[in-house]
Amino acid sequence: MTDTQDYMIKDDWQAFEFTGMLVAGPVSNRVMSRSGQPRARYATATLYQTLGGKYVLERWNMSDVYHDESRSCDPVGKSSRLWIPCRVADLSPDAIPCNRAATRQVCRPPDRRDRYATVLCERDRLQVMELPTWQKVVQQMATARHRDGFTSSVVTDLMEELLAEAERNGAVFDGPRPVTKIA
Ligand SMILES: [Zn+2]
Numbered sequence: 001m002t003d004t005q006d007y008m009i010k011d012d013w014q015a016f017e018f019t020g021m022l023v024a025g026p027v028s029n030r031v032m033s034r035s036g037q038p039r040a041r042y043a044t045a046t047l048y049q050t051l052g053g054k055y056v057l058e059r060w061n062m063s064d065v066y067h068d069e070s071r072s073c074d075p076v077g078k079s080s081r082l083w084i085p086c087r088v089a090d091l092s093p094d095a096i097p098c099n100r101a102a103t104r105q106v107c108r109p110p111d112r113r114d115r116y117a118t119v120l121c122e123r124d125r126l127q128v129m130e131l132p133t134w135q136k137v138v139q140q141m142a143t144a145r146h147r148d149g150f151t152s153s154v155v156t157d158l159m160e161e162l163l164a165e166a167e168r169n170g171a172v173f174d175g176p177r178p179v180t181k182i183a
Contacts (some may be wrong), residue, residue, distance in 0.1 A: 007048060009058050011126040020050035024166035027105035032061070038063050038094070040101035041122075045162050046136065049171075055137045057129045064094045065101045066109055071120065073098055073107035083120040088112060091119070104161035131164075134156040136161070 009016045019133035030038055040061045048056040067083065069071060074083075088110060097109045110117040131137045141159035144152050155163070167173065 004051060008055075009056075009126070009128055016128050017048045017054070018048070018056060019049050020056065020158075023047040023049050023055070023171045024162050024169055025058075027154075027158060027165060029160045033157070036063075040096045043158055045158055047162055047166055049093075055131045056136060057131060057137060057140060059127045059129075061125040061127070063124065064092070064096045065098055065122050066091060066095050066122040067098045068107045068109040068119050068124075069120060070107070073105035082123045082125070082173070084123050085118050086121045087115070088117045088119055089115040091121070095121070134173045135174075138179060139178050 003016040003019050004019060006019050007017065014061075026044045028042060031042075032039060041061070044060045044062060046058040047060070050056060054111040063137070066086070069085070071083075091112075098107045099109075109119045129140055133141055138155070142155045142161070163173075
């Protein structure tokens, strides 16, 4: 646990401000534990506790994938707002063309040498959750809501790592284990 300070978490749309301390993180699942290879899409997570005692869970869904400008791999145009135009020259060294990422639909963005070409990068997405207790943190970390309406629970490696680090840092997770009631 660190000293109390003022935090601001922000993306292109909004900002979250609070006074508190860092409990654990950021942890990332970018590097695959088995192969040591980087993932094209990955997540980072950080846990804070506010002065008032609440927890703040900051999660970023990150992507290094970029696409061609024609959106040829996104025929429905569904994900258009998640894509931002950028120049090939401005791509990070880690950026991965769509056809080299493991995606279902594939386009072929211009070559790296075509420096002035425009491509579409996937926007990193921020999720911030304010949670009253550590039990809610665990439940939130474990819960996935699927597109077809069902919900499943499994604490992912990423979140397991975050919780383990929090315990090592001296976070006190006492009281009963969380119970999820299923109706
Ligand atoms: Zn693509």
